[in-house]
Amino acid sequence: MDPVLTFTSDFGLHDSYVGQVKGVLASCVPGIRIVDITHQVDAGNLAAGSFALAGAYTYFPAGTLHLVVIDPGVGTERDILYIESTSCRFVGPDNGVLAEAAEAAGAARIHALDLERFTGALRDTFAGNPVVEQLLREPSTTFHGRDLFAPLCGYLLAGGDPGRVTRPKKNMHKLDLPVPEHKPGRTTGQVVYVDGFGNLVTNIPAGWVDPRSEVFIVSGGHVRSVGTLQHTYGSVERGETLALIGSRGLLEIGVNGGSAASVLSAGYGDGVLIIAETERS
């Protein structure tokens, strides 16, 4: 059975861009199984794209190829990456969007596409394929998702040798993400993602949160308590705020049946503070 390809982008679903990429993929690999992670990452938001990928890749079968096209530098000199990890593979631009997931996946071997050799390999592998021939004839400077990333994934999933079209690369770009701090009695972190329900996801891991500690959100100059850790949304009354460990294993601030982002007027980058029971007096 052909491996699974996941597809994450900031293309949105209003235009035909996602469909064009899938057309190229289906033209290269007839039996391909494509699963969308999301295409509604805010345009060019690398942190949100990284968060989506890093939270999802781990739920896919071994061998899955994860394609990410959040590529504000399309057509400039940035590399196109192919990364092999222990259990899965990644394709995307070298702008940091792949780094968190690729590092978490373990033992990442980083490669950069060699455009000239890739063009030759495509010609050989897909000789007579009218879709690939069209891409080779008229590549765009603004849609590498369709014209380079998709045929690269097609080439790899069709069994093409990665070594033929890439060169090894030592490092990849990483995002400058906020880093939480864990000190005795006092932990600080940030809201790193706001989901569609309005839950405020922080970068504080579950292991850092003592159930008796009090959680505060710092936003717009205000510091507000959201109480101690709860089990689930239904542990508080409808409309009330709460702190809990979310499905990503991170501290989240939510509202039962509502949006914490709205209720607390809080969002990406806002501070979160945890004060141990022993420190409060």
Added chain:
Amino acid sequence: MDPVLTFTSDFGLHDSYVGQVKGVLASCVPGIRIVDITHQVDAGNLAAGSFALAGAYTYFPAGTLHLVVIDPGVGTERDILYIESTSCRFVGPDNGVLAEAAEAAGAARIHALDLERFTGALRDTFAGNPVVEQLLREPSTTFHGRDLFAPLCGYLLAGGDPGRVTRPKKNMHKLDLPVPEHKPGRTTGQVVYVDGFGNLVTNIPAGWVDPRSEVFIVSGGHVRSVGTLQHTYGSVERGETLALIGSRGLLEIGVNGGSAASVLSAGYGDGVLIIAETERS
């Protein structure tokens, strides 16, 4: 060929939640065919989720498994249901969202997940599957769609015995939906769904609507006639309101080329009145 699974949720498409669930499903059942019904049910809106499912399940092949994750009570004591009907199967929370479809599908046999036996069955069935092992190791309290519903569907579609992981259950929760009334000369009902075009779908079945009767909408203290039954949108001028039998076999109020919800400032729960020709004087 593997059976079809349909997937309905209120997750939206902005986050990676839908992708995570599909990853688990693909990890359990490589050849699975997943069809999205919708993921844009308003957060926690059980009536809208029920409407979406009940209107769609009937168009799928026999044996289809319908997964619904609209689950505001996630992590609380509510049961997780597995329902077998004559032609298809359902998995979802016991909060009423499955009831309308499951009853319409006929001869529903209701079962509740037995969490302890389910955990054991998962360990046996998917021994060595890293995705399932990860779920068993770190289940969340807020995302049962990924951590319980998806592996349950995977277990069932992989041929697992439902009896091993569930216990029979007499009843399921039902939604307290508005009920239309059909009296000689006068029928009353409610708007039970507003679709993306702004059509106002009522709970009045086609068989109750005499073509010569006049249809009224009652909203915001106003009673407005939308005339007698028309054949289709194009039967009236652009921008005009009309009453017609929609694709669900229910009375709908629409606007040709526009949104009845906007034009009439009407929405969910508003009253609809049908007065027979003989009653008007």
Added chain:
Amino acid sequence: MDPVLTFTSDFGLHDSYVGQVKGVLASCVPGIRIVDITHQVDAGNLAAGSFALAGAYTYFPAGTLHLVVIDPGVGTERDILYIESTSCRFVGPDNGVLAEAAEAAGAARIHALDLERFTGALRDTFAGNPVVEQLLREPSTTFHGRDLFAPLCGYLLAGGDPGRVTRPKKNMHKLDLPVPEHKPGRTTGQVVYVDGFGNLVTNIPAGWVDPRSEVFIVSGGHVRSVGTLQHTYGSVERGETLALIGSRGLLEIGVNGGSAASVLSAGYGDGVLIIAETERS
């Protein structure tokens, strides 16, 4: 392997309409591979639907069947078309939405559905199929996408003879789209599509644009220069407007890291002017 079907509509993703159509397709052709182009075409916008299809169909494998359901005249007398071109096939309403793609695909042979013969052929081909039998029993007047287009695609992909259910037709409706003009030193065109990023796509082909010419946008009574042709978004500073050749091979006006539609308050139908270097003094 079963052929690919692409699906373009204005149904949106909020309701279950897309899912209902896919259910019928899966009921007719178990192994069907469906790729969504987009379902977020603005309601009834034939020009936008035509643009989506014409920009995407060319990236799909030979033999692909392209289904388009943007059908404001549903239930009226308009024909349902089946078009065969050199490399692919189309199904949709005869309202112009298919014309641009079908003509570009070459050698289009146009057919109209013969409803009576189609009904008979469905009964034969899908005898015992409960989904098709339900459609035949209770066809709607407002959802031909589900009740006629989908089973027609199912019939064709299941190997049914097109000649049995259609009659040849000389012409199809075409859209009255704006036409660009190319004169020595001066080219005029229009914005024909605004994509989800806010890029203004024009109807001026790449071959008409001399790299030294200056590009102007005319909107709201203002004429503004966007400079000469750039290579890609990153060729200008963030927030700056630019002219470039987009992924469709057409002149586009964009903003690096932003929305040209917002920055320039411009949209569909606005004028675009290209003045050759030799004409500026």
